[in-house]
Amino acid sequence: MGGVRSPPPIGPARIREYAEADWAQVWSIVRGVVRAQETFPYDPAMTEEQAHLVWIERPPALTVVAVDGPRVLGTAKMSANRGGPGAHVSTASFMVADDARGRGVGEALCRFALDWARDAGFAGMQFNAVVETNRAAVDLYRRLGFSLIGTVPRAFAHPTLGRVGLHIMYRDL
């Protein structure tokens, strides 16, 4: 028949630890998310070097990628949320490539992070700044057991929606 060509199907994502060979693809995802300014309170002018410092964690924290063969579909980082007397609560962040959204990659990454945090002995997981208009993220986190702790009003300057709230979300592990 011809005409419209379907995008290549994306298989189920496999999640594995980040390796330096993934950086070009991870940077492409991070750059896209940060420049869009819709979901992360990161400087959109962030350089590649700054992005590497921010996104690539060192043990005992962890950065992972969700892959389909050689292709990186998404990435996550996970760590303690605070130090000392706050170090028993974890946090995590997730980014999915533009053209891999809506296929469960974010959910797979979030489930992985929850398992990681549980295995590492954390008592809970906290998200510090979930943009309230990011429905995909908010709905996913609720589905995975996170509660809304509160919303900081007008704390995120969305490029088209103006100043919207930032949710703090939490779940016990």
Add this chain to the structure above:
Amino acid sequence: MGGVRSPPPIGPARIREYAEADWAQVWSIVRGVVRAQETFPYDPAMTEEQAHLVWIERPPALTVVAVDGPRVLGTAKMSANRGGPGAHVSTASFMVADDARGRGVGEALCRFALDWARDAGFAGMQFNAVVETNRAAVDLYRRLGFSLIGTVPRAFAHPTLGRVGLHIMYRDL
């Protein structure tokens, strides 16, 4: 009369920008607060070098000291709370020397930080992790116009009270 000797009176604190010559006194305050593990989610084993990195801000952020003559009574740091689309909300942290508490030093530092943030054009100020059992801080922040956004349950391991909540507090500027 003799007998009990009163501590030397502490005059009204003057607040000025931190200078490297203040470090010994600032480190003494930071070390005391962090080792007590009652109010800050910082690693109690934090080294002097790490403390310097964490506490001494670079412009446009600011670290200040509250002084009475040559003596440093307390210190504060203030900055944007997040980057990019979150950079219009400020944050600040305050520490007061053990033997200078209950004399309005924290309040003077907090008022200074609010003025600084307003002058710098920030739209609000957010505290990310106020230990709920730190009544002096919680009461002060409420008195200065901060509202409770929410409390992350059991997120702070207090040395004598067990796991207590961490408040997120906010006010518009």
